[in-house]
Amino acid sequence: MADRPLEGKTALITGAGRGLGREMAEALAAAGAKVALLDLDRDVLSDAAKAVEAAGGQGCALAIESDVTDRIKATAAVEEVIGKFGGLDILINDAAMGPQYFQGGGGTGPKFWEIDPELWLRVITVNSYGPQLMASVAVPHLIERGWGRVINVTTSLDTMYRRGSGAYGPSKAALEANTSIMSEDLEGTGVTANVLIPGGAANTRMIADHIVPDRASLVQPYVMRAPAVWLSSAASDGINGRRFVAALWDEDLPIDERIEQAGASVAWSQLPSRAIRPAGTTALD
């Protein structure tokens, strides 16, 4: 039980067919969770589901071919998870279109005026709207049970405005901001919303070989495992509106120091720039 802290919990992970999503799916299953793997790509899904069952046991995985930007499919996916596993506790929004879609054959990446507008919009739709849609479908179930987790995978704050990655950075800035909004809206419900990022360029298909030939020099996907399990467990109760850098999650440290070292508040609230507001109002423009 101690090493299966997620016994009795059900997680839905988008983009679970490969990369960070698959890594987290295996880790959560190994920690005792039932895991629904959602991906667009049927071929990688079945492999990933097998690996998850190997990690967590027969029957712990459910592969769902779906699209996070399709309202009907997203709703059906959440209903399928609840139908199969009897509930839903954890949503990990990992699915994203990465910088590789903009970077083509290499060099320094395209200038913003060289980008296909349909692609720019598609990336914003998948990476910013997709998590909003999935969370808005899943969260009412979590709230009803009085406990739950929304974990959004964004990116490093400086990657959000780095040039050459098209809509990738901006789409993640939007998700980062929205995670703060989610955490505020969820206050007091028992459900939390946090960000988990690898902490740098990770060894997934998002970073093409021609950009980083030495794959060993990248942040390895396994760094996501331990913090994803901790964030998904009751051990992180009360942690809301934070961002965690997986590469800084040091299991050798006592938990409080670990949280301190890898964590920060979500978005950019450390900055002093605040709106000038009429007296008595608390938010806005």
Place this chain on the structure above:
Amino acid sequence: MADGKLAGTVILITGGARGLGRAMAVALAREGAQLALVDLDGEELQAAAREIEEIAGRESVVPLGADVADPDSATTAVHYAAENFGRLDVLVNNAAVGPDQITGNFYAGAPKFWELNPYVFLRMMEVNAAGPQLMAATAAPYMIRQGWGRIVNVTTALDAMYASGMGGYGPSKAALEAHTAAMANDLAGTGVTANVLIPGGPANTRMIPDSTGIPRQALIQPEAMQAPVVWLASRESDGHTGKRFIAAKWHEGLEACSGPCAWPQLGKQAILPEGVTR
């Protein structure tokens, strides 16, 4: 008409029919600029165009009904403006779907994120984040060929980007803020700059409905945008790029009202392999 700081400067403003966009259009016209006003609302657009005509003359304004989120519509508007006036110098990305589209009073009883209409969230991302990219991607090549130009993006206060109750408004502006920094980087050395201009707080436009209960005079008036946008559109702002300017603090001086785009003050964050800069 040929007088003024901006004589001979061609400027396209999205969302130019009302609010901040119209206030900026009026100020730019007074300085002699020629204007293409883009808006979805045909009736208000005609009224705005008539106001500009009275200031600057019939030849100085062209109203264009277009949707900045629609690739055909947006690119046609940019090309039409450039061909009509023979050049294009400044793009002001001001059009946005505001928080008023979520609720009449987002200060009290605003919907939680899971209660939002997904379509409105998506539309905010399309119009407020993808729209400016589409307009800028179409306009920038004209400016680069001329060796001079301006992209001015209207975002919002950094903390409004993650304020609850406004749906996708804040997140969409966070995306545009980050993208402005990337635009400035892409444009380095071209003579074209990219900057953010914000009122600095809730402004007296339809985005803050009367139902919020805020007295209109307590809001930042749209006219606050006028002096800084004229400066940004002029030669005086040469060399200023990748910055954000707060209109309500304009009178305090350039240093006090400006800072870098996005959140670079938070420092280097991503762990990257040696030699990789992006």
